[in-house]
Amino acid sequence: SALQDESYTISGEDGRFRFDGLAAAEYRLVVGDVGEMTVTLGPGEHRVVRFDRSPPQLDVQVLMAGRVTTGLGLEVRQLGEESYFDSQSLETDPSGHAALLLPGPGEYEVLVTALREDGDFGPIGMAHPITLAWGDQRKVRIDVGTGRLAGRVVGPQGPVAKERLSIQRNDDWFGSVTTDDDGRFSLEHLLTGVYAIRSNTYCSIHPRHPPARS
Numbered sequence: 413s414a415l416q417d418e419s420y421t422i423s424g425e426d427g428r429f430r431f432d433g434l435a436a437a438e439y440r441l442v443v444g445d446v447g448e449m450t451v452t453l454g455p456g457e458h459r460v461v462r463f464d465r466s467p468p469q470l471d472v473q474v475l476m477a478g479r480v481t482t483g484l485g486l487e488v489r490q491l492g493e494e495s496y497f498d499s500q501s502l503e504t505d506p507s508g509h510a511a512l513l514l515p516g517p518g519e520y521e522v523l524v525t526a527l528r529e530d531g532d533f534g535p536i537g538m539a540h541p542i543t544l545a546w547g548d549q550r551k552v553r554i555d556v557g558t559g560r561l562a563g564r565v566v567g568p569q570g571p572v573a574k575e576r577l578s579i580q581r582n583d584d585w586f587g588s589v590t591t592d593d594d595g596r597f598s599l600e601h602l603l604t605g606v607y608a609i610r611s612n613t614y615c616s617i618h619p620r621h622p623p624a625r626s
Contacts, residue, residue: 464547470512471551472504474524474537476601477558480508484536484556485525490518491541517545524556526601534587536601559602564595565611571595572613580608 423429436455442448443463451459470488474481486502504510514520524537537556544550565572573593579586582605591597599607 466547468514468517468544468546468548469550470514470520470522470542470544471549472510472512472522472539473508473551473553474504474510474556475508475553476556478555480506481556482506482508485527486510486512487523487525487535488512488514489521489523490515491521492519514544517548519543522552522554524554536603538603557601557603559604560598560600561602561607561609562596562598563609565591565597566595567613572611576612578610578612580610581605583608 419431421429421431434453436453436457438450438452440448440450441461441463449461449463451461453459472486474484474486482504484504486504502510502512512522520542522539522542523535525534526536537554539552539554542550542552565575565577571591571593572595573591575591575595577589577591577597579588579599581603586607589597589599
């Protein structure tokens with residue numbers, strides 16, 4: 413930049429500000445914690461710039477195997493922050509969309525959740541981390557898990573009914589499931605990963621990759 417020294421001004425009650433008498437050059441404007449931009453002025457040029465401090469917004473659409481999926485929960489976490497912006501109560505509408513108004517700029521992680529058999533919400537889809545600035549409006553598509561994992565618990569006396577199984581995904585807690593009267597269980601809408609299934613009675617762990625299905 414040709415501007416060697418820093419100049420300051422304060423915006424008015426209407427949010428407007430101005431710098432006069434600037435030479436033709438490239439300038440960097442920094443506005444508090446709102447953001448910054450680079451502006452190039454030509455000889456005698458007058459420029460109007462806009463800094464938008466409105467909260468960032470996300471329009472999330474959830475699809476399963478390319479089809480609209482409704483009634484699922486959304487949970488948003490701001491990465492690197494101890495506090496959570498929790499929108500788990502939000503559900504996708506009939507078009508599979510949900511609109512999220514976020515507290516401020518930052519990097520966000522969006523999870524799609526569904527109610528599992530144990531009564532807890534578990535993740536079935538995730539968007540890559542999204543970096544947002546003030547005024548950003550972004551559209552995000554999330555494809556939920558389409559994998560399925562099924563099995564049967566058999567003990568020395570035969571099928572083990574009503575056995576509670578603990579599930580891990582990539583070494584993290586994922587949820588639990590209970591076998592039926594014939595010792596069988598199934599898990600739906602699974603994301604890609606390595607799953608470990610532990611029987612609380614037999615203490616066995618069997619990692620598996622869930623197959624994808626259409």
